[in-house]
Amino acid sequence: MATPLEITVNGKRHPVQATPDTPLLYVLRNELNLQGPRFGCGLSQCGACTVHRDGVAIRSCVTPVSAVAQAEVTTLEGLADTYPASKGQAEHLHPVQQAFVDEQAAQCGYCINAWIMTAAALLREKPDATEEQIRQGLSGLKCRCGTHMSVLRAVRRAAKAMAAA
Amino acid sequence: MDNLSVQRKGVSRREFLAASGALVISFGLPQAARAQQAAQGAAPWPAKVAPEWLDSWLAVMPDGRVVASVGKIEAGMGIGTAFAQIVADELDVPMSRVSIHMGDTATTVDQRGTGSSNGIMKGGAALRKAGAQARHALLAMASQKLGAPVDQLAVEDGVVSVRGDSSRSVSYGDLIGGKQFELNMDAKARAKDASQYKLVGKPVPRFDIPPKVAGRYTYLVDHKVPGMLHGRVIRPPEAGAQLQGVEPGQKLPGLVKVVTQGNFVGVVCEREEQAVQAARELKVNWSSPEPMFSKSYDDLYATLRSGKVKESKTKDKVGDVDAAIAGAAKVLEAEYDYPFQSHACMGPGCAVADVTSQRAEVWAGGQKPYPLRNAVAEMLQMKPEQVRVSWMPGPGSYGMNDADDAAMDAVLLSRAVGRPVRVQYMRHDGIAWDPKGPPISFRMRAALDDKGQVQAFEYEARGYSGRVRPSGTDNAGDTLSAQLIGGAKAASTEKDQFSDESYEFPNKRKISHLLEWRQSLPTGLRTAHLRDPDGMATCFASESFIDELAAQVGADPVAFRLQHLKDPRDKAVVEAVAKKAGWDPRPSPKRGQKGPEVTGRGIAYAPRNGSIVALVAEVKVNKETGKFRVTRFVVAHDCGFVVNPLNLAGTIEANLMMGMSRAMYEAVRFSPTKVESVDWISYPIVDITDAPDTVDIVMVDNRPEAKSLGAGEPTIRPVAAVIANALFDATGVRIRRVPFTPEALKQAFQQQAAST
Numbered sequence: 033m034a035t036p037l038e039i040t041v042n043g044k045r046h047p048v049q050a051t052p053d054t055p056l057l058y059v060l061r062n063e064l065n066l067q068g069p070r071f072g073c074g075l076s077q078c079g080a081c082t083v084h085r086d087g088v089a090i091r092s093c094v095t096p097v098s099a100v101a102q103a104e105v106t107t108l109e110g111l112a113d114t115y116p117a118s119k120g121q122a123e124h125l126h127p128v129q130q131a132f133v134d135e136q137a138a139q140c141g142y143c144i145n146a147w148i149m150t151a152a153a154l155l156r157e158k159p160d161a162t163e164e165q166i167r168q169g170l171s172g173l174k175c176r177c178g179t180h181m182s183v184l185r186a187v188r189r190a191a192k193a194m195a196a197a
Numbered sequence: 198m199d200n201l202s203v204q205r206k207g208v209s210r211r212e213f214l215a216a217s218g219a220l221v222i223s224f225g226l227p228q229a230a231r232a233q234q235a236a237q238g239a240a241p242w243p244a245k246v247a248p249e250w251l252d253s254w255l256a257v258m259p260d261g262r263v264v265a266s267v268g269k270i271e272a273g274m275g276i277g278t279a280f281a282q283i284v285a286d287e288l289d290v291p292m293s294r295v296s297i298h299m300g301d302t303a304t305t306v307d308q309r310g311t312g313s314s315n316g317i318m319k320g321g322a323a324l325r326k327a328g329a330q331a332r333h334a335l336l337a338m339a340s341q342k343l344g345a346p347v348d349q350l351a352v353e354d355g356v357v358s359v360r361g362d363s364s365r366s367v368s369y370g371d372l373i374g375g376k377q378f379e380l381n382m383d384a385k386a387r388a389k390d391a392s393q394y395k396l397v398g399k400p401v402p403r404f405d406i407p408p409k410v411a412g413r414y415t416y417l418v419d420h421k422v423p424g425m426l427h428g429r430v431i432r433p434p435e436a437g438a439q440l441q442g443v444e445p446g447q448k449l450p451g452l453v454k455v456v457t458q459g460n461f462v463g464v465v466c467e468r469e470e471q472a473v474q475a476a477r478e479l480k481v482n483w484s485s486p487e488p489m490f491s492k493s494y495d496d497l498y499a500t501l502r503s504g505k506v507k508e509s510k511t512k513d514k515v516g517d518v519d520a521a522i523a524g525a526a527k528v529l530e531a532e533y534d535y536p537f538q539s540h541a542c543m544g545p546g547c548a549v550a551d552v553t554s555q556r557a558e559v560w561a562g563g564q565k566p567y568p569l570r571n572a573v574a575e576m577l578q579m580k581p582e583q584v585r586v587s588w589m590p591g592p593g594s595y596g597m598n599d600a601d602d603a604a605m606d607a608v609l610l611s612r613a614v615g616r617p618v619r620v621q622y623m624r625h626d627g628i629a630w631d632p633k634g635p636p637i638s639f640r641m642r643a644a645l646d647d648k649g650q651v652q653a654f655e656y657e658a659r660g661y662s663g664r665v666r667p668s669g670t671d672n673a674g675d676t677l678s679a680q681l682i683g684g685a686k687a688a689s690t691e692k693d694q695f696s697d698e699s700y701e702f703p704n705k706r707k708i709s710h711l712l713e714w715r716q717s718l719p720t721g722l723r724t725a726h727l728r729d730p731d732g733m734a735t736c737f738a739s740e741s742f743i744d745e746l747a748a749q750v751g752a753d754p755v756a757f758r759l760q761h762l763k764d765p766r767d768k769a770v771v772e773a774v775a776k777k778a779g780w781d782p783r784p785s786p787k788r789g790q791k792g793p794e795v796t797g798r799g800i801a802y803a804p805r806n807g808s809i810v811a812l813v814a815e816v817k818v819n820k821e822t823g824k825f826r827v828t829r830f831v832v833a834h835d836c837g838f839v840v841n842p843l844n845l846a847g848t849i850e851a852n853l854m855m856g857m858s859r860a861m862y863e864a865v866r867f868s869p870t871k872v873e874s875v876d877w878i879s880y881p882i883v884d885i886t887d888a889p890d891t892v893d894i895v896m897v898d899n900r901p902e903a904k905s906l907g908a909g910e911p912t913i914r915p916v917a918a919v920i921a922n923a924l925f926d927a928t929g930v931r932i933r934r935v936p937f938t939p940e941a942l943k944q945a946f947q948q949q950a951a952s953t
Contacts, residue, residue, distance in 0.1 A: 077878065079879040178852065180883070
């Protein structure tokens with residue numbers, strides 16, 4: 033029998049019971065009981081399932097769990113820990129998360145993981161992203177409630193906060 | 198786990214049950230009701246949570262925390278926070294000590310759930326009354342305990358003290374914590390005067406957003422029950438296809454059971470990914486049915502225009518429209534079309550059910566858990582008190598989405614395997630099979646005299662009722678699974694499709710014709726309530742045509758509206774939006790624009806159940822590509838007194854974006870045999886690159902004395918109309934069919950170029 037699969041999520045190693053071709057999303061939600069990434073489409077079309085693989089935003093609904101065996105996976109729950117300045121703070125939020133609170137950028141919030149995880153990866157890559165780059169970087173993510181304008185305000189605010197940090 | 202757990206203060210279910218009216222089951226009910234309950238035997242849950250009982254609405258914990266219970270749900274617009282503001286203000290407790298408990302049929306009063314943007318009107322009003330009465334009762338208790346008359350008492354942060362002697366004080370928790378008021382609701386209990394509000398009317402941040410950004414908010418999809426299995430459904434490949442059989446002996450990983458009943462097919466597996474695979478790979482044989490749908494939208498609208506009418510209604514009849522049209526110097530006529538639209542929720546339907554022979558417990562995400570309990574009881578041939586439906590937060594539902602269908606599917610699968618089952622639909626189930634907003638075709642006519650005065654205005658709508666699939670699931674037959682099983686009747690009703698406006702013309706008539714569409718019930722084109730049911734469509738026709746009239750007579754669109762509007766509140770909102778927008782009075786279209794890039798602005802307004810919204814949109818259009826952007830929205834909004842302006846601004850913006858989505862992109866695609874919109878590629882919605890650069894909002898009549906009216910839906914109503922009017926202003930081309938896709942616009946612009 034092959035060595036059981038293990039994955040590293042939010043800094044911890046976890047054995048995986050699912051078969052290697054199982055989408056990472058189901059392992060995160062049902063084996064690790066994580067609630068940040070959610071099922072939206074299973075087709076990589078909406079972003080609700082977004083996680084970071086070594087800091088890069090990927091869609092966990094179409095990523096086989098075996099594909100992240102050698103990687104560091106971060107979910108919404110672990111995002112704050114990836115940003116040193118937010119460690120140890122009372123609220124302990126990543127600046128993007130904090131900006132979403134400050135801008136009240138949610139309605140139902142089912143898609144909020146998509147925006148926060150994608151924006152955090154985007155601003156890590158392009159800390160001085162322009163309005164156009166923010167819009168293009170977030171393009172394709174879906175929000176049915178229509179929170180897009182508050183999302184844009186939140187991401188602009190986060191960019192400023194991170195530039196000032 | 199229940200929805201208390203997602204609120205800010207983690208009051209546990211046990212604590213709550215110990216202190217609240219939820220204990221009516223054992224001792225809270227008045228004597229007569231208790232005897233009646235005993236006679237019925239040991240049903241697991243109460244048949245009814247008594248609305249006349251104060252303890253049904255409000256409980257004070259031993260430590261002074263307050264739990265308010267309400268028969269509404271949080272649809273994502275922050276109503277939980279608004280409820281907490283109301284309760285905290287009435288009781289003089291900090292908001293941080295208020296939890297809101299919603300949508301559990303066993304422990305909250307049946308207010309039928311949420312719909313028609315009535316959460317604040319109905320739920321808020323009930324909680325205000327309960328809070329007011331509880332405060333009076335607590336003051337009376339404190340008066341006795343402290344030996345001081347009530348008028349010498351003051352309350353701060355849930356502590357009652359004697360004015361001028363703060364050493365004499367007692368907290369709510371000490372007065373009643375963990376015990377019941379044992380009081381009937383007193384209709385005469387006086388609520389606070391609005392001038393005393395400290396929280397209501399203020400921009401209080403929502404308490405559900407911090408846990409949402411951190412992944413700590415528990416949605417229905419996160420709910421897990423010990424021993425739970427995973428289910429998925431397999432729908433007929435074509436509308437009306439009959440199940441011929443499931444090939445026997447199929448081996449699929451983790452498969453526990455294939456459940457079939459009539460044309461309902463579901464699989465239950467040990468693990469979620471196994472259920473996904475099983476639903477995808479199971480070999481199922483279906484018949485090839487006769488086509489049930491039209492060939493195209495052209496065909497559908499032709500059918501609506503010429504098909505047999507089942508029911509007609511007339512409204513707002515003034516004078517003699519036919520005579521006015523016969524004698525008119527000029528008759529203006531235009532036809533408008535509005536398509537099928539999907540709820541297309543961010544998460545497809547999900548539910549968890551645990552069914553035994555004695556009882557059924559269901560966790561569901563729809564807006565109306567109370568009627569759903571009856572439907573589940575009917576399906577299981579149980580009494581309602583043997584069924585408990587607990588609402589948990591889902592994705593924004595925006596009407597009668599697929600949540601209740603998923604609940605019934607979970608019930609069927611759990612019953613079949615005798616274990617708890619969680620069902621989550623796949624994306625194709627969510628878009629191809631959710632109940633749809635109905636299509637409507639309109640014919641508008643007006644008569645002008647030789648001076649260019651409008652002498653007659655006629656509105657005529659022909660569509661499918663938005664309640665073919667009813668707006669609440671009172672009956673098993675209202676669900677898709679029961680329709681696929683066959684034999685159950687849905688409580689379909691005819692809902693007329695009228696625009697709301699207060700225009701005065703010498704002759705006026707509005708007619709709504711409905712065509713039969715109940716044959717759609719077992720299909721993905723059955724029609725139901727979608728945010729502001731019919732409102733976007735009816736306003737699109739009416740407010741576009743008003744704009745056509747203004748253009749016809751060479752009038753400024755705002756001035757033309759103000760000239761003909763009757764209701765002073767409507768006028769005030771139109772005036773407010775024009776003022777905020779810096780509206781430049783002139784007729785449409787805008788003259789003298791050169792080149793492919795043109796700009797324009799439009800106005801539209803709509804009343805909705807007492808609330809009124811007027812919008813101005815500014816657009817930038819490329820006439821070569823057919824692409825356009827709304828660069829700015831201006832909103833004037835009158836919903837009376839605003840409980841939370843911060844929160845309302847968010848809900849208004851979200852309405853604008855969803856409205857843009859439906860106006861610009863959304864039409865459910867179908868072939869004669871099936872729905873072809875199955876994902877976000879085949880059912881595109883608005884993108885963040887479409888977001889306007891600015892939105893300006895002005896509140897009208899936001900006075901503490903003005904009654905708070907609904908605000909969850911009014912803003913979406915005029916969005917298609919205002920964009921169409923702005924497109925006309927920019928291009929001189931009138932777009933009369935939703936959605937305004939680049940292909941449709943390009944074609945319209947080319948036709949215009951060819952004809953001039």
